[in-house]
Amino acid sequence: MLRLSPRYRYLIALAMVGMLAALLFGCTPNDPHSTFDARGPVAQSQLNLFWIILAAGAIVFVLVEGAIIYSIIKFRRRRNDEIPEQVEGNSTVEFAWTAGPTALLVLVAIPTIITTFDNQVSPDQNALTVDVVGHQWWFEFRYRHPDDPEKEIRFANDLHIPVDEVVNVNLGSEDVIHSFWIPKIAGKVDMIPGGGNTMWIQADQTGFYYGQCLEFCGVQHANMRFRVIVHSEEDFDAWLRSEAEPAIDSPDPLVQEGKRVFLTAGCTACHQTQSVVNVGQVSLQGPNLTHVASRTNIAGGVFDNRGEDGEVNDAIFQRNIRTWLEDPEKAKTGNVMAREAPSYMNPEDALSEAELSALVAYLSSLK
């Protein structure tokens, strides 16, 4: 047998207590990723299902463990015991322990199947539809244009939805398989290249929620996150209309210089600064930057642009954008921009300090 020194045993015990504590913290409803704080009907039905399955598991656990402990004590071998009578095969017992679990599995399967279908088929096919497209390693959101059925509005990293309304979600990917999950609202459904998966979501309260990719999709999978902003209906409509407009073109000379750098340094190979495009048009490799300065986060949640009041803060945004542009590889190791943009691949194309400042000024003007 493996012999461990008391010190090691102590350390292992400590590590196990630590892991248990970490697991339990996952259950605190206050955690932004907690599934125990459902804020919408889909998350609620998933939570209900979790409790049903947990209860079924708990009953089995108590019965089986109880029978084992009872038998260990009641039928333990005493000093003078002979070898007991040996039994081989007992149809009644075998039938019972096949039928019992089968019945239990069927009982668990019924609510599971009902919930799965309820969550897949939207209660309102005409509700607002958002196409969610996965990219390594950021989320793109596409909305139908309110006035023009041939056009759509593209946005990244922040998903905006109206409160108390069904939102139909079409899931797809432009590279590998990703998965869409908003722990407090709904999840998790795979995003497959070519599309095909759909779901619906609904939030019961306005506010700010966390979303996350849930299917391992490469080195920066953990930093493939997004935020969900739930607005009142009027605020949502106003937001969508403002997204369809171009950003204000500031006459500030530094901003204009930044725009020139943006157009000449190869950035436009991967980034658009026009949010309205034809429906279904293939996206460029990088997030649409039309209103980047109004995002709560950039680079898949690596940078949070909000101040203490929860609103996007200009100074924080500028600092984040600068850190990102100075060294995207350091900020998010292995990301596509650091790997493939000429400014970071070729030393002779590297951005000068003056170009960097101008770019920061330009991108900060894109509200």
Ligand SMILES: [Cu+2]
């Ligand atoms: Cu992913």
